[in-house]
Amino acid sequence: MHKEVTASRRAIPSVTKVLDSLGKIDLARPLIVDRVRRELSRIRASGKIPEFRSIVDLVRISLEELRASRLQPVINGTGIVIHTNVGRAPLASAAVHALSEVGSAYSNLEYDLMTGGRGHRGAYIETALALLCGAESATVVNNCAAALVLIVQHFTRTKPEVVISRGELVQIGGEFRIGEILEATGVKLREVGATNKTALADYSRAIGPQTGIILKVHRSNFFMSGFVESPSSTAIARLARKKRVPFAEDLGSGAIVATEQFGIPEHEPTPVEALEDGADLVCFSGDKLFGGPQAGIIAGKKRFIAALKREPLFRALRCDKLILTALQSTVDFHLTDSTSEIPAIAFLRISKDELRARAAAILARLRGLPLQIAIGRGTVKVGGGTLPRSVMSSITIDIFPESCSVQDFASTLRQSVPPVIGYVANERFKLDLRTIFPQQDDAVVDAIRTACAATH
Numbered sequence: 003m004h005k006e007v008t009a010s011r012r013a014i015p016s017v018t019k020v021l022d023s024l025g026k027i028d029l030a031r032p033l034i035v036d037r038v039r040r041e042l043s044r045i046r047a048s049g050k051i052p053e054f055r056s057i058v059d060l061v062r063i064s065l066e067e068l069r070a071s072r073l074q075p076v077i078n079g080t081g082i083v084i085h086t087n088v089g090r091a092p093l094a095s096a097a098v099h100a101l102s103e104v105g106s107a108y109s110n111l112e113y114d115l116m117t118g119g120r121g122h123r124g125a126y127i128e129t130a131l132a133l134l135c136g137a138e139s140a141t142v143v144n145n146c147a148a149a150l151v152l153i154v155q156h157f158t159r160t161k162p163e164v165v166i167s168r169g170e171l172v173q174i175g176g177e178f179r180i181g182e183i184l185e186a187t188g189v190k191l192r193e194v195g196a197t198n199k200t201a202l203a204d205y206s207r208a209i210g211p212q213t214g215i216i217l218k219v220h221r222s223n224f225f226m227s228g229f230v231e232s233p234s235s236t237a238i239a240r241l242a243r244k245k246r247v248p249f250a251e252d253l254g255s256g257a258i259v260a261t262e263q264f265g266i267p268e269h270e271p272t273p274v275e276a277l278e279d280g281a282d283l284v285c286f287s288g289d290k291l292f293g294g295p296q297a298g299i300i301a302g303k304k305r306f307i308a309a310l311k312r313e314p315l316f317r318a319l320r321c322d323k324l325i326l327t328a329l330q331s332t333v334d335f336h337l338t339d340s341t342s343e344i345p346a347i348a349f350l351r352i353s354k355d356e357l358r359a360r361a362a363a364i365l366a367r368l369r370g371l372p373l374q375i376a377i378g379r380g381t382v383k384v385g386g387g388t389l390p391r392s393v394m395s396s397i398t399i400d401i402f403p404e405s406c407s408v409q410d411f412a413s414t415l416r417q418s419v420p421p422v423i424g425y426v427a428n429e430r431f432k433l434d435l436r437t438i439f440p441q442q443d444d445a446v447v448d449a450i451r452t453a454c455a456a457t458h
């Protein structure tokens with residue numbers, strides 16, 4: 003009671019006084035000033051004015067939060083190769099080099115070097131992607147969700163219904179539900195079958211004069227087992243052709259290489275296979291198993307792709323030159339069988355022996371610190387909704403700190419520069435080496451040493 007009276011009598015310090023006490027903070031000055039003002043008015047509104055030192059501490063925490071939210075590289079020790087929270091696929095270094103060259107100069111984005119006249123954005127990438135997907139034609143938009151919206155809104159212009167299986171109205175990642183995003187375009191979903199079972203006859207009954215398109219969505223993030231049935235793409239394609247309705251397949255992950263080569267029994271359908279099976283159009287993400295930048299790739303029948311590109315919406319969804327450049331490098335690697343240059347794919351192929359050797363070298367460098375450290379096993383998902391039935395087995399560095407809790411240790415590592423992100427399992431802090439670039443091992447060692455010093 004007495005304390006509160008004192009608190010209410012204290013004066014709010016000036017912005018300048020707080021700024022002077024903060025010391026150097028690695029943020030743009032206007033952002034710092036703005037945070038100080040906000041923090042001070044929040045304190046004023048609360049009616050309880052803490053001591054000056056506590057005010058400075060509060061401001062500092064708020065500024066740390068802001069600084070931590072700045073986009074920056076992190077070391078991904080989760081073992082999840084395609085992790086939306088940490089930016090999905092890291093780019094190949096050749097892609098980054100190309101980005102810097104094209105980004106820091108003018109380019110032939112829409113300029114035809116042969117004629118000296120206006121050129122066509124994406125001309126090269128469309129040719130290369132069509133070849134890679136075994137398609138007549140291909141194009142690119144901002145992401146796979148945008149590809150879906152474009153496709154669905156084009157084909158439902160005059161016939162408003164999208165036929166889709168109830169088993170495929172999935173939620174992908176954070177807040178993205180296929181059903182909701184489709185309905186947001188104003189189409190009518192004609193759901194067929196049951197969650198676990200959809201038969202070809204269900205599709206057949208649902209198709210009518212109002213059907214604009216049949217959509218098949220690859221089941222990302224989960225799998226169903228037991229009493230489950232759905233017709234093959236080939237069967238749906240045959241039916242679609244008979245009923246003269248276009249058929250599009252959303253493949254999600256966009257695996258180009260056979261996923262069995264990652265040592266897992268699950269097969270992720272490729273664009274080539276889906277188109278061979280009879281889909282008129284396929285779409286998939288650029289930054290999942292494809293290993294490139296965020297993009298939505300659409301491939302299939304030439305006249306459909308041409309029509310999609312004439313949609314006014316296509317203009318709103320088109321990719322920027324930086325994305326096209328990074329995607330171009332990635333596509334070239336796929337076309338030349340140089341997928342070992344694509345980090346996401348290379349990570350999935352690394353042998354456990356290689357990881358174990360790196361783990362041993364890291365452990366040797368961390369001897370004598372106040373923590374228990376050992377080589378452990380990791381089993382994690384590939385991520386990004388891909389290969390939901392499979393786990394990759396991997397090698398981890400397992401840490402049990404002696405001077406703080408595992409959670410505090412994890413938090414201290416997240417404050418490293420660059421931040422190191424791991425996970426906690428069996429009361430150990432674990433760093434999975436599969437998703438850590440070998441050239442980051444030094445930074446990992448430094449971060450662990452510094453964390454030990456900080457928590458001791």
Ligand SMILES: *Cc1c(COP(=O)(O)O)cnc(C)c1O
Nearest residue numbers: 145146147220222254255287387
């Ligand atoms: C990931 C995914 C999407 C969304 O892709 P974005 O490129 O993130 O928009 C759509 N459909 C399926 C099946 C997916 O797996």
